[in-house]
Amino acid sequence: MTRDSHKPLAVIAIRQVDKSTGASRNAFEQAVALGGLGYRVVILAERGRPALAERFGAELVRLWRWPLKGPFRRFWFNRRVQAWCRRQRPALLVSHGDVETPDTVYMHNCVHLASRLIHGRELPAGHEVAAIHDHVLSGGQFRQVAVNSRLMAEDFQTRYGIDAAKIEISYPGYDPEVFNVERARGDRHARRQALGADDDTFLIGLITSGNFTKRNVAGFVEMATALTQRLPGRCRFLVVGKDDAAPYRQQADTAGIADAFEWRSTVSDVETLYGALDLFVLPAHIEEFGRVSLEAMACGTPVLLSRTTGAAELLEESHSDLIFDSRDTQGWVARIERLIEQDDLDALGESLARLASAYSYRRQTEKLKRSFASL
Template identity: 50%
Template sequence: MSARHAVIAIRQLEKNTGASRVAFSQAALLRQAGYRVTLLAERANEALVAERDCELVRLWRWPLRGAFRRQWFNRRVQAWCRRHHPDLLISHGDAETPNVLFLHNCVHLASQKIHGKPLPAGHEVALLHDRILSAQAFDVIGVNSRMMGDEVIRRYGIPADKVRVFHPGYDAGQFNTDDRAARRLAGRAAVGVDLSATLVGLVTSGDFSKRNVAGFIDAAAKLVALAPDRDWRFLVVGKDRFDSYRQQAERLGIGNRVIHSPVMDNVAMLYPALDLFVLPAHIEEFGLVALEAMACGTPVLLGDHVGASELLPATPEWQQRILPAADSTRWAEAIRDSVADQAGSEARALALASQLGPWQYAQQQAAMQHFFEQIAAAH
């Protein structure tokens, strides 16, 4: 008897995106569940596919940009599945499926939070998401935070029992509280900040508009005015254009206090170097960097639409560390208060780090594997 056949449909399958890493991980788990796995993609890293003992089928990419390009991918996926009759189709948001849909972003909510207005009519991602989510033809939808789950339930009326939350997991071998003093020294040296300074950092992959770097710099300027006697330094890590933010910092009189690093070779040494990690994002569907900072025992302040804030304890001390992204005055005051009580902040952060075992990568993978085993039993 031949193995059951699972298909994962994702337009771009490259290691440098979070969605690609999730898809590769799912492929490995499906193989463990006894499936033969085919990956349908327009662009893919063939070597990475081969490492996972999966078949890659490249679907021809529509050459013109626009909404039809995504619709075209969906049509090609459906046509391929009609010919090959897979037992299971997993879509990563760009294809309809009767089985499992994994959603990586909330485009409508993001537009409201980042730009303060709805998406324009005909937005290419929204058109397809609306079609797929409104039809509700799938058995189950996977999201990476309760915030995302609440959004699809509210916006599309999806029954709660069809929504499954799979938080991303962190690498406990890399992000932990071991050797904090040595890593703090190495991290400070890497960014050129003396230990006597107070270092507040926003670490992200990029997209500085979404992560509200402008709000961070505005809060930083207000913070310097609130507590002028402290030697403040502000670090932004991420790959995006920084010119306008540098100009903003200079206009506000803190240009010499702001450091930008496009990439960090060893971000694990950076978190202990920070006196405080902040993520004032307008929206962050999860925010793995926040979880990594927590795992390193670094105090955090998070925006109220950052999915990782769901992991903070439901106590007043922690809940007051979840702030509205747009209120830079509150951010300045909260940063000041956290650093003023640095010993207490660090003690709470270290206690939280010891409680994050369920969000280690291995544990989250085990939960996903159990999910796929349940699906295999049902098919």
């Protein structure tokens, strides 16, 4: 018997937990919030590190993973979680989309909407992720569905007929101890030099975890091509993320701007990259939230976001001129040129940093606590 065995049990069911993913960070934030409410927290997952879970006050229980790809492995995880919960009888079961629950489902993506916005077509029948999401969300067993943005809420209301009263918009938070102006810009000059940008160069970056198709890196290269023609030698471009960059590097090479680009994989000190930039852009065809956008803002870096990026909802009231359709290349280029030639970037960065502060990790954790307490 553990020292916490007298506490009510809360279970978080998520197939894999790795701090580098947004979904995993959400799960750990939930563990902290639930622990703060007096729960003993167990994370049920197929992959993860116990020591990492313990850092956030949770116990990791690994379930056996079905070895073959396909929809069945998602349903298998659901079955394993249900069997574990029948034995342990938790007071609260938090699902991350792959598990049925009478309590709350936290969703991280809209796979149907993503297919339509990225590829212009519906998903094929039997799609692995869509199958389990359809099962969980159409079943209606939950008391609440939590989503990353209004973009997601509206899609789920229309697609699954979920009552708006059962949907909660829960924006992800950021860590202000890591993402702040002082830390981001502490070694700005050296970082910019390492990226090939001198003091007179306007450095524009697209930083993401990966999936360059979804984040519209092709559109970013198109913007870079137009900007290089309109402002020769003035701009340099950075792409960061884990994906195959070869097609996009070839696109830049064909356009004759390969030398203007820097390509990097993900790094642990990403805040220094935000601090090195003059402008962060995310022209994603869909980004259900886009925590990188919030982090960049917290670092005092001006941002331009696509209308189908959830984080753009934070800009609608005070900075709607920083939002564009993902495929409106001319609109992006004209706005970037105006930023370079006319706007006070320091003042804009300060304004965005103040806006981001309302969504710090601590504030969002308090909101999570209130949400869980209401259940």
